[in-house]
Amino acid sequence: MNYNDIETTAAEPCASSMILTFRAIGYNLETAVADVIDNSISANAKNIWFSSEWNGGNSVITILDDGCGMNNEELVQAMKPGAKNPMDKRPEKDLGRFGLGLKTASFSQCQKLIVVSKKAGFAPIYWIWDLNYVNKTNKWELIRYPIADDFLHALDKLESGTLVIWTDLDRIIPPDTLQSNEIVKDKFLAQMAKVKQHLAMTFHRFIEEKSVKLFCWGHEVKPWNPFVTTKSQTQLFSDDYLDSHTFVKGYVLPHKSYFTKEEHLDAGGIKGWVAQQGFYVYRSKRLLLAGDWLGLFRKEVHYQLARIQIDLPNQSDNEWLIDIKKSTARLPFEIQERIKSYASTVRKKAEEVFRHRGKLYKIRNGQEFHLLWQPKKQGTKILFEVNRNHLLVKELVEMAKTKPERAIESLFRLIEETIPTKSIFIKESEGEIAEPFENNNEDLVKTWIKQIYNAQKASGKSVDQIKLLLANMEPFNNFPHLIELIEEI
Numbered sequence: 001m002n003y004n005d006i007e008t009t010a011a012e013p014c015a016s017s018m019i020l021t022f023r024a025i026g027y028n029l030e031t032a033v034a035d036v037i038d039n040s041i042s043a044n045a046k047n048i049w050f051s052s053e054w055n056g057g058n059s060v061i062t063i064l065d066d067g068c069g070m071n072n073e074e075l076v077q078a079m080k081p082g083a084k085n086p087m088d089k090r091p092e093k094d095l096g097r098f099g100l101g102l103k104t105a106s107f108s109q110c111q112k113l114i115v116v117s118k119k120a121g122f123a124p125i126y127w128i129w130d131l132n133y134v135n136k137t138n139k140w141e142l143i144r145y146p147i148a149d150d151f152l153h154a155l156d157k158l159e160s161g162t163l164v165i166w167t168d169l170d171r172i173i174p175p176d177t178l179q180s181n182e183i184v185k186d187k188f189l190a191q192m193a194k195v196k197q198h199l200a201m202t203f204h205r206f207i208e209e210k211s212v213k214l215f216c217w218g219h220e221v222k223p224w225n226p227f228v229t230t231k232s233q234t235q236l237f238s239d240d241y242l243d244s245h246t247f248v249k250g251y252v253l254p255h256k257s258y259f260t261k262e263e264h265l266d267a268g269g270i271k272g273w274v275a276q277q278g279f280y281v282y283r284s285k286r287l288l289l290a291g292d293w294l295g296l297f298r299k300e301v302h303y304q305l306a307r308i309q310i311d312l313p314n315q316s317d318n319e320w321l322i323d324i325k326k327s328t329a330r331l332p333f334e335i336q337e338r339i340k341s342y343a344s345t346v347r348k349k350a351e352e353v354f355r356h357r358g359k360l361y362k363i364r365n366g367q368e369f370h371l372l373w374q375p376k377k378q379g380t381k382i383l384f385e386v387n388r389n390h391l392l393v394k395e396l397v398e399m400a401k402t403k404p405e406r407a408i409e410s411l412f413r414l415i416e417e418t419i420p421t422k423s424i425f426i427k428e429s430e431g432e433i434a435e436p437f438e439n440n441n442e443d444l445v446k447t448w449i450k451q452i453y454n455a456q457k458a459s460g461k462s463v464d465q466i467k468l469l470l471a472n473m474e475p476f477n478n479f480p481h482l483i484e485l486i487e488e489i
């Protein structure tokens with residue numbers, strides 16, 4: 001199409017409504033802060049300080065870095081929505097893509113965004129996006145009015161750097177909230193604690209390799225590594241390339257028994273063990289997705305020990321449909337089968353460890369392992385059967401000949417203490433557990449019914465009374481047709 005000789009009319013976005021739309025991109029506080037920190041890392045910051053100060057409706061959140069900073073021209077450009085073209089090739093370490101994050105992340109939480117910046121050799125400058133002003137004037141205009149001295153001088157000790165300030169945090173704190181409002185304060189502080197956890201996870205690789213130090217309220221943040229590589233029992237799978245630049249590496253975390261209570265809670269992460277299973281997608285080492293099977297599998301209790309690292313370079317953004325918030329991604333069709341097969345192997349191992357504490361259960365040290373409960377096929381389903389050949393079971397059967405009461409009581413205890421609840425739960429969630437007496441002929445049930453019938457009859461109960469008793473007794477309640485024919489059995 002030749003666009004040179006055609007009719008046109010301007011259709012510029014309306015500033016006051018468009019800027020409100022930016023507020024609705026769907027960040028939460030954690031993802032918003034992380035998006036701003038992305039910029040600090042892209043600007044080669046070595047230290048990043050996240051902080052917040054509770055002051056009711058006048059509370060403030062700040063993110064300070066010692067990165068390259070910006071001069072006036074660069075700052076104005078940076079504060080422009082769509083500062084950069086998403087199609088541009090970016091340096092390998094650049095965590096940005098859309099030229100929007102600073103604005104959209106900030107507006108999702110606050111009404112006023114102040115950015116103070118200093119480039120080496122330049123004087124510090126600042127500009128403000130004030131949503132109230134944009135709303136009133138309907139103009140895409142940055143403004144400048146006096147700000148607190150603390151903010152102005154925050155960069156004094158740094159050669160270069162940037163300070164992002166969020167005030168009028170209307171999405172977190174109702175505007176008229178008093179400083180003395182303990183309920184809102186507690187909520188605010190809880191959210192802040194969540195931010196810290198999210199940052200420790202999102203940027204753990206930068207912290208681990210010591211390219212960045214991250215501080216929350218002045219305290220250095222320790223990294224949270226989802227793969228618990230500090231434990232020798234964590235099983236590592238060989239890494240693989242799904243295509244020329246997509247790296248994958250699977251981990252099966254240790255069984256619960258290898259953790260202390262605190263360690264186990266910590267390794268469960270923000271969402272807890274079951275929710276944290278899945279792929280961990282990193283884009284240029286920055287965590288985008290933390291525990292997601294990307295539509296390939298469902299999260300299930302018995303796969304909770306499986307976590308798989310996927311590394312993408314920023315040149316894959318298009319294929320993976322990376323979003324503005326850097327918190328969603330879609331698995332490209334071309335690598336789906338390969339990744340599914342890789343993940344299936346990791347998941348299988350994870351299930352084994354979850355069920356059997358990672359020990360081989362059939363043959364161990366060349367010796368046969370004696371299972372107390374054995375899964376037994378019953379049609380298409382499974383029944384867990386007490387292993388009659390288990391030495392203890394055999395002993396108890398022997399004992400029953402001379403001391404039947406003690407033997408039976410011991411057997412009951414053994415069954416009660418060792419019912420394989422986990423294995424049953426796993427099979428049950430997959431719909432594989434057989435119903436009582438499913439696929440069996442009913443002769444055994446008939447024998448038992450008759451036994452109870454005879455005993456109750458002898459104690460003087462009427463047929464109707466016995467029928468009522470059996471109808472309210474497991475497992476006979478499942479066999480009303482046998483109860484009905486009780487006299488013919």
Ligand SMILES: Nc1ncnc2c1ncn2[C@@H]1O[C@H](COP(=O)(O)OP(=O)(O)OP(=O)(O)O)[C@@H](O)[C@H]1O
Pocket residue numbers: 035038039040043065067068069070077078079083084095096097098099100101102103161162324
């Ligand atoms: N802390 C900072 N230090 C130096 N430059 C910054 C900083 N924050 C933002 N910038 C500059 O402002 C630009 C715009 O930032 P913004 O977050 O809006 O978009 P982006 O990072 O380019 O892309 P994305 O929308 O994917 O985040 C950045 O590309 C960078 O040049």
Ligand SMILES: [Mg+2]
Pocket residue numbers: 035038039095096097100101102
């Ligand atoms: Mg950005």
